Amino acid sequence: MCGIVGYIGQKKAHPILINGLSNLEYRGYDSAGISILENNDIKLIKTKGRVKTLFEKTENENLNGTIGIAHTRWATHGKPSDENSHPHLDNSKTFAVVHNGIIENYSELRNMLIEKGYKFLSQTDTEVIPNLIHFYYSKGNDFIHSVSLAIKDLKGSFALSILCKDEANKIIVTRKDSPLVIGKGKDEFFISSDTPAYLDKTKEFYFLDDLDMAVIQQDDIKFYNSNLKNIKKDIKLIDWSADSAQKNGYEDFMLKEIYEQPNSIKATISSTLSKDKVQIEGLELSKEYLKNINKIFIVACGTAMHAGLATKKIFESICKIQTEVDLASEFRYRDPLIDEKTLCLYISQSGETADTIAALKLAKEKNCKTIAISNVIGSSITREADFSIYTHAGPEIAVASTKAYTAQVTLLSILAIYFAETLEINNPDIKILKKDILDLPNKVDEVLQVNDDIKELSKKIYKEKDVFFIGRGIDYPASLEGSLKLKEISYIHSDAYASGELKHGPIALIEDGISVVSIITDEKLIEKSISNIQEVITRGAKTIIVTNQNLPANNFYKIVNIPSTNPYISPILSVIPLQLLAYYISKEKGLDVDKPRNLAKSVTVE
Numbered sequence: 001m002c003g004i005v006g007y008i009g010q011k012k013a014h015p016i017l018i019n020g021l022s023n024l025e026y027r028g029y030d031s032a033g034i035s036i037l038e039n040n041d042i043k044l045i046k047t048k049g050r051v052k053t054l055f056e057k058t059e060n061e062n063l064n065g066t067i068g069i070a071h072t073r074w075a076t077h078g079k080p081s082d083e084n085s086h087p088h089l090d091n092s093k094t095f096a097v098v099h100n101g102i103i104e105n106y107s108e109l110r111n112m113l114i115e116k117g118y119k120f121l122s123q124t125d126t127e128v129i130p131n132l133i134h135f136y137y138s139k140g141n142d143f144i145h146s147v148s149l150a151i152k153d154l155k156g157s158f159a160l161s162i163l164c165k166d167e168a169n170k171i172i173v174t175r176k177d178s179p180l181v182i183g184k185g186k187d188e189f190f191i192s193s194d195t196p197a198y199l200d201k202t203k204e205f206y207f208l209d210d211l212d213m214a215v216i217q218q219d220d221i222k223f224y225n226s227n228l229k230n231i232k233k234d235i236k237l238i239d240w241s242a243d244s245a246q247k248n249g250y251e252d253f254m255l256k257e258i259y260e261q262p263n264s265i266k267a268t269i270s271s272t273l274s275k276d277k278v279q280i281e282g283l284e285l286s287k288e289y290l291k292n293i294n295k296i297f298i299v300a301c302g303t304a305m306h307a308g309l310a311t312k313k314i315f316e317s318i319c320k321i322q323t324e325v326d327l328a329s330e331f332r333y334r335d336p337l338i339d340e341k342t343l344c345l346y347i348s349q350s351g352e353t354a355d356t357i358a359a360l361k362l363a364k365e366k367n368c369k370t371i372a373i374s375n376v377i378g379s380s381i382t383r384e385a386d387f388s389i390y391t392h393a394g395p396e397i398a399v400a401s402t403k404a405y406t407a408q409v410t411l412l413s414i415l416a417i418y419f420a421e422t423l424e425i426n427n428p429d430i431k432i433l434k435k436d437i438l439d440l441p442n443k444v445d446e447v448l449q450v451n452d453d454i455k456e457l458s459k460k461i462y463k464e465k466d467v468f469f470i471g472r473g474i475d476y477p478a479s480l481e482g483s484l485k486l487k488e489i490s491y492i493h494s495d496a497y498a499s500g501e502l503k504h505g506p507i508a509l510i511e512d513g514i515s516v517v518s519i520i521t522d523e524k525l526i527e528k529s530i531s532n533i534q535e536v537i538t539r540g541a542k543t544i545i546v547t548n549q550n551l552p553a554n555n556f557y558k559i560v561n562i563p564s565t566n567p568y569i570s571p572i573l574s575v576i577p578l579q580l581l582a583y584y585i586s587k588e589k590g591l592d593v594d595k596p597r598n599l600a601k602s603v604t605v606e
């Protein structure tokens with residue numbers, strides 16, 4: 001949430017910052033702003049609206065400086081407006097700050113500063129930061145000491161990029177619980193919330209740990225810990241291509257990412273699974289340890305949590321380990337029963353989701369082992385967990401997650417096989433599952449052929465007010481994911497239910513013409529599922545069936561056939577028509593598919 005960028009080098013900063021912001025717009029898009037250091041003066045331009053509006057406002061402003069910072073906002077404190085946009089300056093206009101995160105004690109700090117005579121021009125929590133830095137600066141501290149003292153007073157989360165007009169040859173950055181990376185070029189540095197902002201400029205990135213600071217000059221970078229002691233940082237190579245963060249001819253990132261799924265699944269498989277034993281880089285668990293586990297918790301938010309639900313059954317049936325799936329935001333506050341014999345898996349595409357990171361820290365306090373499953377090398381969650389394993393989905397830019405979900409389900413299924421093999425479980429299903437996972441990329445290619453059919457279907461139902469998704473067993477988590485996709489990008493109200501639950505309440509909502517999407521991939525559950533579908537048809541529902549089974553002829557509104565696969569991994573295939581349905585309905589409604597209202601890609605606030 002919120003994207004920050006910075007540049008220091010020999011080139012004009014303005015176009016580089018605008019370009020970086022455009023690449024980061026998935027993190028927030030209600031306002032944007034830029035500060036450029038020029039002739040020992042800070043130029044500031046900011047506006048409500050998108051990065052495009054900022055570009056239009058700045059293109060003729062003769063911004064020639066080679067040092068600058070910029071921001072794209074997802075509002076938390078203070079509605080989207082010009083004043084609330086970042087950067088924020090202190091009263092003396094000595095410091096400019098861009099911030100991602102939330103300062104929880106801002107009102108206390110604001111009152112303290114008001115008492116000292118500071119004035120506030122916005123309703124944001126951020127504005128206390130430049131003024132607090134100035135407060136320490138006015139007491140005779142230099143730039144770095146002032147920043148270091150100010151951040152000691154802050155409670156909450158922050159990634160900060162800061163300019164000082166009196167020390168106009170540097171940018172200082174720091175972070176706590178919000179992401180920040182520094183890309184290294186030749187005599188230039190690129191600061192950003194996420195690596196995709198500058199993949200076209202560099203593949204070499206530094207990652208900061210909590211409360212680390214970096215003082216960045218054109219040809220030099222120095223790192224400090226919170227006590228201002230010099231520390232060393234290694235460069236990490238990010239092997240995503242610059243192209244992978246571009247639309248490459250597709251109208252939207254979401255459609256591109258849906259179509260990338262055969263490759264992202266293939267890359268995830270080939271990094272771990274072969275016909276021999278599963279090997280997952282970065283993971284080493286002994287048979288002894290796995291034998292003594294009392295429970296697995298899979299903890300995540302949103303779509304990533306749905307990936308956990310979709311794979312719970314594999315861990316329980318194949319590994320015979322009790323597995324619970326939890327929402328990170330709930331797990332943290334419900335005092336879960338965990339001890340050193342519990343294994344906690346945390347799934348996060350971005351690796352920056354605040355609730356998931358906090359839930360991981362909780363497990364660490366209770367001394368249980370933690371595994372992070374992320375798509376982003378070096379992300380916060382991977383630096384906190386005991387082990388980190390990666391989906392190889394490439395950058396996911398559209399706010400609605402698609403290829404990350406299918407890569408997560410793939411990797412979790414492979415992880416379950418890893419556990420089973422380490423435990424030396426002798427079950428013929430494991431060999432079959434391995435073979436079926438290896439076949440997945442071809443099957444995903446096949447499912448994508450439903451594209452035109454789904455596009456036609458969306459033209460018929462895009463005006464709906466409510467859509468229900470139902471499924472039994474493994475098809476229930478896939479229904480949850482289909483329903484989430486539809487509501488987040490089409491703004492159609494949608495809910496998902498386990499089919500058997502309908503008659504315990506939700507069926508009261510079914511009336512003439514309501515669309516009900518039903519997934520049926522488990523042969524053993526066909527009869528029961530068909531009975532539930534009949535119950536809604538009788539009450540006037542239009543039924544859309546996604547299935548890989550031969551269903552008895554019936555009066556369905558539409559059948560979408562998908563290839564059959566191993567029931568354990570069917571959510572990887574059944575979700576794809578639902579991703580496409582959400583996409584095309586959103587397009588029919590003329591909405592911005594990649595940037596749905598009120599949402600941001602990386603939820604770094606709790």
Ligand code: F6R
Nearest residue numbers: 302303304348349350353400401
């Ligand atoms: C929905 C979606 C979100 C994310 C959730 C967790 O399409 O993308 O529900 O899945 O915010 O994000 P990560 O996986 O980055 O922790």
